[in-house]
Amino acid sequence: MNPELVARLTREMHYEFGRTAPPDGFPAFPDIPVGRFTSDEFWDLEQKHLWSSCWVLAGRSEDLAEPGDFITFDDLVHPIIIIRGRDRGLRAYYNTCQHRGAPVVRETSGNSKLLRCQYHSWSYDIDDGHLVSVPDERDFVGLDRADRCLPAIRCEEWDNWIFVNRDPSAMSLREWIGPIADEMSEFQGATLRTVARQSEIVPCNWKVTAEAFLEVYHFRHIHSRNGESLLDNRGATMGLLPNGCSRMVTPFSKSSYSALGMTNWDDYKHVVIPGFTDIESVNDMVRCTSSAYGIFPNLITPVAAYGFPFITFWPIDKRTTRIDWTHYAPIDFDPKDGLPPHWQARLDNFALIMQEDFWNMAPMQRSLESPAMRGMPINYQERRIWNFHEQVDRMIGIDNIPENLRVPQLLDAYIER
Numbered sequence: 001m002n003p004e005l006v007a008r009l010t011r012e013m014h015y016e017f018g019r020t021a022p023p024d025g026f027p028a029f030p031d032i033p034v035g036r037f038t039s040d041e042f043w044d045l046e047q048k049h050l051w052s053s054c055w056v057l058a059g060r061s062e063d064l065a066e067p068g069d070f071i072t073f074d075d076l077v078h079p080i081i082i083i084r085g086r087d088r089g090l091r092a093y094y095n096t097c098q099h100r101g102a103p104v105v106r107e108t109s110g111n112s113k114l115l116r117c118q119y120h121s122w123s124y125d126i127d128d129g130h131l132v133s134v135p136d137e138r139d140f141v142g143l144d145r146a147d148r149c150l151p152a153i154r155c156e157e158w159d160n161w162i163f164v165n166r167d168p169s170a171m172s173l174r175e176w177i178g179p180i181a182d183e184m185s186e187f188q189g190a191t192l193r194t195v196a197r198q199s200e201i202v203p204c205n206w207k208v209t210a211e212a213f214l215e216v217y218h219f220r221h222i223h224s225r226n227g228e229s230l231l232d233n234r235g236a237t238m239g240l241l242p243n244g245c246s247r248m249v250t251p252f253s254k255s256s257y258s259a260l261g262m263t264n265w266d267d268y269k270h271v272v273i274p275g276f277t278d279i280e281s282v283n284d285m286v287r288c289t290s291s292a293y294g295i296f297p298n299l300i301t302p303v304a305a306y307g308f309p310f311i312t313f314w315p316i317d318k319r320t321t322r323i324d325w326t327h328y329a330p331i332d333f334d335p336k337d338g339l340p341p342h343w344q345a346r347l348d349n350f351a352l353i354m355q356e357d358f359w360n361m362a363p364m365q366r367s368l369e370s371p372a373m374r375g376m377p378i379n380y381q382e383r384r385i386w387n388f389h390e391q392v393d394r395m396i397g398i399d400n401i402p403e404n405l406r407v408p409q410l411l412d413a414y415i416e417r
C-alpha cells in the first residue's frame with residue numbers, strides 16, 4: 001500500500017465513523033435468495049460455470065524447487081498435477097492418463113523427470129505433456145500419440161503462491177487479483193514460508209463460510225474478550241475491487257489502540273511484535289488496524305507484519321465445506337522440527353477465533369433450509385458480501401440463473417478501478 005492509499009483509506013475510515021446512514025444514493029439490497037445456498041440447481045451452476053473458470057490457490061512455489069518436483073491438487077473438482085519443468089517453469093496437467101484414466105501419479109508429492117502412469121506406464125513429458133512412450137504400442141491400431149497428450153491447465157504464480165484455472169481463455173492471474181498484487185507487495189510474499197496448515201470440515205454451503213470473513217459487523221458480538229472488542233467495526237472501510245475481490249480495513253477499538261500507546265485509532269505506530277520476525281516494509285496503518293483482502297472466489301487473508309494466514313473455502317457438496325487456513329511468515333526455524341512456543345500460541349489463538357466463526361455455520365445452513373428463512377437482508381456494512389454474490393452470478397452467467405436465484409448487479413459504480 002503506497003502512502004496515498006494509506007491516506008485515502010484513513011480518510012474513508014473517518015468518513016465511516018462520522019456518517020449517520022449509508023451514503024446518499026447507495027442502493028437498497030433486495031434479500032439474497034436462500035436457494036443460492038441450498039438448491040441443487042445453484043450448486044450445479046457453480047460447478048459447471050464458476051469453479052471451471054476461477055483462479056484458485058494450489059500451492060507454494062518453494063515446495064516445487066527442482067525440475068521434476070510435483071504436487072497433486074484435488075480441490076478443483078478434477079484431479080490435477082503441478083510440476084516444475086526442466087526449464088524451471090511450472091506446469092499443471094490433469095492427473096488423468098489418456099489410456100484408461102488411471103491417475104498418472106498416485107503420490108501427493110515427489111520428483112519425477114517423466115510422468116509415467118503407474119498402471120501400464122504410458123509416459124508423458126513434464127514440459128509439454130506429450131505422450132513419449134507406450135508399452136506394446138504395436139497392439140494399438142491407429143493410435144496417434146499426438147492426440148493423447150496429457151491435457152494441460154493454466155498455472156500462474158504471484159509471489160510464490162501458485163494458482164490454477166481450468167479455463168484456457170481466463171484472464172491472467174495478475175489481472176484477476178488486480179490491485180491486490182501491488183498493494184500486497186510490501187509483504188514480500190516470495191520470501192515467506194509456510195508455518196502451518198490447519199483445516200476444518202464445516203456442514204454448510206461454501207458461501208456461508210466465505211461470507212463470515214467478508215464483514216466485521218459480527219466482530220464485537222462473537223469475538224469479544226472480557227466484554228471488550230479489539231476492533232471498532234463502525235469505522236471499517238470496504239474496498240470493492242474488480243472481479244469480486246475486495247479489501248477491508250477496520251480500526252482498532254479504544255482498548256486495543258490504547259494498549260499500543262496510541263492516542264487515537266489513526267495514531268499509527270511502527271508496532272513490532274516481540275519474538276516474531278518482522279516484515280520491515282509493512283506500513284504502519286496495517287500494523288495498527290485489522291486489514292484483510294478477499295480474492296474471489298475462495299481466499300481471504302487478514303494480513304499482518306509478522307506473517308498471516310490465507311483462509312480458503314473448498315466446497316465438498318452443497319452443504320459441506322472444508323476450510324483451510326495456512327500461515328505464511330518470514331520464519332527462521334524449520335516447522336518440520338516443531339513450532340516455537342510463541343508461534344504455537346499464536347496458532348492456538350487464531351484457531352479459537354476460527355472456532356467462534358464456525359459455531360454459527362452448521363445451524364445457519366439448517367436455517368437456510370427451513371421455511372422460516374425467507375431471504376437474507378444485507379446492510380451497507382456487509383457490502384463486500386453483495387460484491388461477492390454479484391461476481392458469483394457474473395461467473396455463472398446471469399442469463400443462466402433462474403430469476404428467483406439471481407442477485408441484481410447494483411455495485412458497479414462503487415468498484416475501485
Ligand code: FES
Pocket residue numbers: 097098099100101102117118119120121122
Ligand atoms: S491407464 Fe495409464 S497407462 Fe493405462
Ligand SMILES: [Fe+2]
Pocket residue numbers: 212218219223356357
Ligand atoms: Fe469472525
